[in-house]
Amino acid sequence: MTTAAATAPRLRPFGLPRAETLKLRKRRGLLVTVTLLTIVPQVIAYGVLVILHAANPDHHGPAGGVANLGGAISALILLGSVAAIIVGAAAGADDLNAGVFRELVVTGRSRLALFGARIPGGLLYLLPFVAAAYTLSALVSGLGNGYLQAPSTTLLIESGIWVLANIAFYFVIALGVASVTGSRAYTIGILLAWRTIVSHILTAIGGLGAAREAVPHISFVRLAPAAIVKYVNEGPDIGTSVAAAVAVPILWLVVAIAVGAWRTATRDA
Amino acid sequence: MAEPEYVVETRGLTKSFGSRTVVKAVDLRVPRGVAFGYLGPNGAGKTTLIRMLLGLTRANGGTMSLRGLPVPERRAEALSRVGAIVEEPRFHGHLTGRENLGVVAAARGRDAFERIGPAIERVGLAHRAGDRVKTYSMGMRQRLGIARCLLADPDLLILDEPMNGLDPAGILEFRNLLRALVDEGRTVMLSSHILDEVEKTCDQVAIVDQGEIVAMGSLDELRGVDQPRVLIGVDRESEALRLLADAPGVSSANVDDGVIHVTLADADAIPDLNRRLVEAGIRVRRLEPVQASLEERFLAITSRLEDSE
Numbered sequence: 001m002t003t004a005a006a007t008a009p010r011l012r013p014f015g016l017p018r019a020e021t022l023k024l025r026k027r028r029g030l031l032v033t034v035t036l037l038t039i040v041p042q043v044i045a046y047g048v049l050v051i052l053h054a055a056n057p058d059h060h061g062p063a064g065g066v067a068n069l070g071g072a073i074s075a076l077i078l079l080g081s082v083a084a085i086i087v088g089a090a091a092g093a094d095d096l097n098a099g100v101f102r103e104l105v106v107t108g109r110s111r112l113a114l115f116g117a118r119i120p121g122g123l124l125y126l127l128p129f130v131a132a133a134y135t136l137s138a139l140v141s142g143l144g145n146g147y148l149q150a151p152s153t154t155l156l157i158e159s160g161i162w163v164l165a166n167i168a169f170y171f172v173i174a175l176g177v178a179s180v181t182g183s184r185a186y187t188i189g190i191l192l193a194w195r196t197i198v199s200h201i202l203t204a205i206g207g208l209g210a211a212r213e214a215v216p217h218i219s220f221v222r223l224a225p226a227a228i229v230k231y232v233n234e235g236p237d238i239g240t241s242v243a244a245a246v247a248v249p250i251l252w253l254v255v256a257i258a259v260g261a262w263r264t265a266t267r268d269a
Numbered sequence: 270m271a272e273p274e275y276v277v278e279t280r281g282l283t284k285s286f287g288s289r290t291v292v293k294a295v296d297l298r299v300p301r302g303v304a305f306g307y308l309g310p311n312g313a314g315k316t317t318l319i320r321m322l323l324g325l326t327r328a329n330g331g332t333m334s335l336r337g338l339p340v341p342e343r344r345a346e347a348l349s350r351v352g353a354i355v356e357e358p359r360f361h362g363h364l365t366g367r368e369n370l371g372v373v374a375a376a377r378g379r380d381a382f383e384r385i386g387p388a389i390e391r392v393g394l395a396h397r398a399g400d401r402v403k404t405y406s407m408g409m410r411q412r413l414g415i416a417r418c419l420l421a422d423p424d425l426l427i428l429d430e431p432m433n434g435l436d437p438a439g440i441l442e443f444r445n446l447l448r449a450l451v452d453e454g455r456t457v458m459l460s461s462h463i464l465d466e467v468e469k470t471c472d473q474v475a476i477v478d479q480g481e482i483v484a485m486g487s488l489d490e491l492r493g494v495d496q497p498r499v500l501i502g503v504d505r506e507s508e509a510l511r512l513l514a515d516a517p518g519v520s521s522a523n524v525d526d527g528v529i530h531v532t533l534a535d536a537d538a539i540p541d542l543n544r545r546l547v548e549a550g551i552r553v554r555r556l557e558p559v560q561a562s563l564e565e566r567f568l569a570i571t572s573r574l575e576d577s578e
Contacts, residue, residue, distance in 0.1 A: 011371040013382040019375035026363050099359030100372070103417065106323045106355070108348030109376040269325040 016113065020091060020121020030090060037083035038129040039136070041075055046140045053146075065148030066155070069141035070231025073159055076137065077220075077232060080130050080163070081170040081195055088174025089187035091122035092260065096182045102269035115264040118175055119257075123168055130167050134160050151227070158225040166220050169249055170195065176256025180263045203235040212238050216252055219245040273337030276301050276425045276456045277322065282331035284317050291317050293480040294331065299458050299473075301424075304451045306467035307460040309477035310571060315460040316356060318477075319429050323353050336424055349377075352418020353427040357434070358410055362403030366394055366413050369402055373417050381420040388419040392446070408439040415446060426450065428459040432466050444470050468563045478571040491566050496520065497536040501529040501546075502555030509551050516545055528555070 014022075024030060049063035062068075095101040095114075104114055138156045145151075151159075170191070178187040199215045202208060212218060221233045222245035240248075277299035284292040291314045299305045309315050320326045322333060324344050333340055338347040360369045367385060374381035389398045392412035397405065405413065411431065418426050431447075432440050447457050447470055461467050467474055468488065475485040484491055503509040506524055513522045513531055518538030522531045531542065539558065546553050 011367060011374070011382055011385060013379045014371070014375055016375050019372045022368060023361055023364065023372065026361075026368065028363075094361070098361050100361055102323075102325050102355055103359060103373060104376050105325055106348060106351070106353045107373060107376040107421070108324075108345040108351075110345065114376070268320075 016109075016117030017121040017124060020118050021124045023094060024087060024090060024122065024125040027090065030087065033086060034083045034126065034129050037079040037086075038076065038133040041079055042072060042133045042136045045072060045075065046136065046144075050140075050144065062144050062146030062148055064141040064143060064145035064150065066141070066151050066227055067148070067231070069137055069151050069156075069159070070228040072137040072141070073134075073163055073228055074231045074234075076130070076133055076163055077166045078234075080133070080167040082192065083129065084126060084167045084170035085174040085188055085191045085195065087122055087126045088171040089178045089184040089191075091118045091125075091171075092175040092178025093182055093184040093187060097184060105269040111265045112261055115179060115261050118179075119172060122171055122175060126171055127164055127168065130164060131160075134163050155225055155227050159228055162220070162224055169216065169220075169253065172253050173256045176258075176260035179260035182267070200235055203238060206236075213240040213244055214248055216249050219248040272301060273334075274301065275299055275334075276336050277305075277334075277427075277458060279318075279322075279333040280331055282318065282321065282333055283329050284314070284321055284326070285329050291480050292321070292328075295477075295480070295482055297475060297482060297485070299456065301456055302451065302454050303456060303472040304447060304470055305456065305458045306471035306474040307458060307477060308464065308467045308474055308567065309460075309462060311462050313462075313477045313571075314480040315462075315477060316429050319353070319355060319427055319460060322427065323348070323351075323355065325355065348421075350421055350424040351427060352415075352421045352423035352425075353429075354411075354414045354418065354431055355427075355429045357407075358414025358417065360402040360410065360413065363401060365399050366402055366405070366416075367398040369413065370417055370420060374420055377420055380422075384420050384422060385416075388416040391419065392416045407434040408436065408442075411435060411439070411443060412446075415443075423455060426455060426457045428457065430461055431459055432461070432463065440466070464564045464567055474563070476567060476570060483570050484566070488563065492563055497533045498559040499531050499533065499539055499542070500555065500557040500559060501531060501542070501553065502527070503529065503546060504552045504554070508549070509546055512545055512549055512551070513542060516542055518542075 046063050049060070049068065052060035053062055095104065105111060138160065141151050142156065174187055174191050177191060178184060181187055199217050203212050203215050203218060205212070217234065218238050218240055221229060222240050222242065224232050275298045277297060279295050279297045282292055282295040282297070283290065295318060297318070307315055307318070317326070321328045322335060322340070324341055335347040335351060340347050361372070364372070367389065370385045370388065371382070374385060389395050392415050394409060394412055394416065397409065402410065402413065432443055435443060447459070451457055459470065471488065473487050474491055475482050476491065477483065501509070501513070506527070506529065510522055510524055510529055513519055513529060516538070518533055518535040518541065520532040520534050522529055533539070539556070543553060543556055
C-alpha cells in the first residue's frame with residue numbers, strides 16, 4: 001500500500017440521506033447563499049437594533065421583545081423559504097444535471113429510495129441554518145427585551161416549530177418540482193415567482209373567494225402563533241378553518257412528493 | 270446456486286424511439302469469464318442495448334437476464350454484483366474522488382465502503398483521491414469509474430466505449446487493467462466502435478449493425494481463421510488457376526488484379542499447392558498467406574462497406 005493510501009482518511013459508512021447531505025454540504029456557493037439568506041440577515045438586523053439602542057436608548061427601543069421577534073420571523077420565513085427553494089432545487093436536480101443519477105440507478109438501488117433519501121438529506125442540511133437563525137432571534141428577543149414584553153417560552157417553541165415547518169414545506173415543494181423538471185434553474189425561477197409574486201396576486205384577487213385558501217401562505221398564516229400573526233401576514237386577511245389550513249399544505253406536499261417520485265421512477269436515466 | 274453459463278443473455282430484445290427501431294430483436298449471449306466486445310459503428314444501438322440491460326431505459330420487447338437473473342424483475346439482485354460505465358463516467362465535480370465513491374457506496378451498502386480504499390489503490394488514484402473530481406483528467410475519471418465499478422465486487426463489468434478520450438498510454442494501461450480483471454474470473458463486456466481496441470482486448474465478439482447482431486463468436490471465428498487464404502503470383506495465370514481449383518484442400522480460387530486468391534479448407538495445403546505449380550513448370554514469384562483481420566470481416570458484414578462504395 002502506498003503512503004498516500006495508508007494515510008488517507010477512511011469514509012465511515014453512511015446511508016443515502018447522509019450522502020444527499022454530503023452532496024449539498026460540499027457546495028461552497030450553496031453554503032454561502034443559505035448562510036446569507038438565513039443567519040446573516042438576523043445577525044445584521046439584531047446587530048443594528050442593539051447598536052441603535054445602545055447609542056440612543058431614548059429614540060430606539062431594545063432589540064428584544066415580541067414585536068422584534070415577529071419582525072425577525074417575518075424576514076426569516078421569507079428569506080428562508082428562498083433558501084429552501086434553492087436547496088430543494090439542488091437536491092432534486094443535481095444528480096441529473098451532473099449525470100450521476102444513472103450511476104446511482106445502475107447500483108440496482110430502487111429509484112424511489114434514491115428519491116426518498118433526498119427529503120431527509122436536504123432537510124438535514126437546511127434546517128440547522130434555519131434553527132441557528134431562529135435561535136439567535138429567540139435569544140435576543142428573550143434576553144434583550146429591556147422594558148418590552150418578552151416572548152413566553154411557549155411562544156418561542158411554537159414559533160420555532162412554525163418557522164421550521166414553513167421552510168421545510170418550501171424545500172419539499174422545490175424538491176418535487178426539480179425532480180420533475182430536472183433543472184435547478186427552472187425550478188428556482190418558477191417557485192420564486194410563485195412565492196414572491198403569483199401567490200400574493202392570487203390572494204389579492206377577491207373574486208377568487210374561498211379558492212384563495214389553496215394558497216399555502218394563507219394556511220401558514222392561519223396556523224401561526226397568534227402573537228406573531230400580524231407580523232407574518234403578507235397579504236389580506238382571508239379566513240380559513242384550522243382543518244383546511246392543515247389539509248392544504250399536506251395536499252401540496254403529497255402532490256409534490258408523488259409527482260417527483262413518479263418522474264424519478266420513470267425517467268430515462 | 271449453479272453459476273449460469275451466460276452472464277448476459279437477451280432474447281428478441283427490441284427498443285424503438287417513435288417509429289425508429291434502434292435495437293432489433295437482439296439475441297445476445299455473453300459467456301462467463303471472458304472479455305466480450307460488442308462491436309459496431311456509431312449509431313448501431315450499442316449504448317441503447319447497454320442502457321436497457323442496466324435498467325436506464327425500458328425495452329419495448331424481448332427478455333433479458335444478467336448473471337442468470339431476469340431483469341427488470343430481479344434487477345436489484347442482478348445489479349448487486351455488476352459494475353457499469355455508460356458513455357463517460359460522471360461524477361459530482363465538487364466532491365473528491367473518495368467522496369464520490371462514498372455516495373455510490375451509500376447506495377450499494379456497507380460492504381461497498383470497505384472496498385473504497387482497495388479500489389482507489391488498484392486504479393492508481395490513491396494520491397489524488399482527496400482532490401475534487403473537477404480537477405481530474407479524462408483518464409483519471411475513467412480510472413475512478415472503474416474504481417466505482419469495483420465497489421460492487423463485480424461478477425460482470427459493462428463498459429460503454431471505455432477508451433474514448435484516452436491517450437495511447439492510457440489505453441494501454443486501461444487494457445491491462447481490464448485483462449487483469451478477466452484473469453480474476455470476472456466478465457467484462459465492452460462496447461466499442463474501435464476495431465483495434467476490441468481485437469486487442471477481447472476474447473469474444475458480437476458485431477452489431479443497425480440494431481441487429483450480424484455475427485457473434487470468438488475472435489478467430491470472426492476473423493475467418495477456419496478458412497485460411499493465400500495470395501499466389503505466377504507467370505501463367507490461367508493454367509495455374511485451373512491447377513489450383515482442382516487441388517485438394519482448396520475451397521475456391523479466383524484471379525484479382527493479377528494475383529490468384531485461394532481460399533483453403535486446410536492451411537497445411539499451402540506447400541502442396543506450391544509443389545503442384547512448380548512441377549507443372551509454373552514459376553511462383555509470390556506465395557503469401559493472408560493474415561485475416563477483424564477489420565476486413567467487420568467491414569464486410571456491416572453497412573459501412575455499403576456506405577463507402
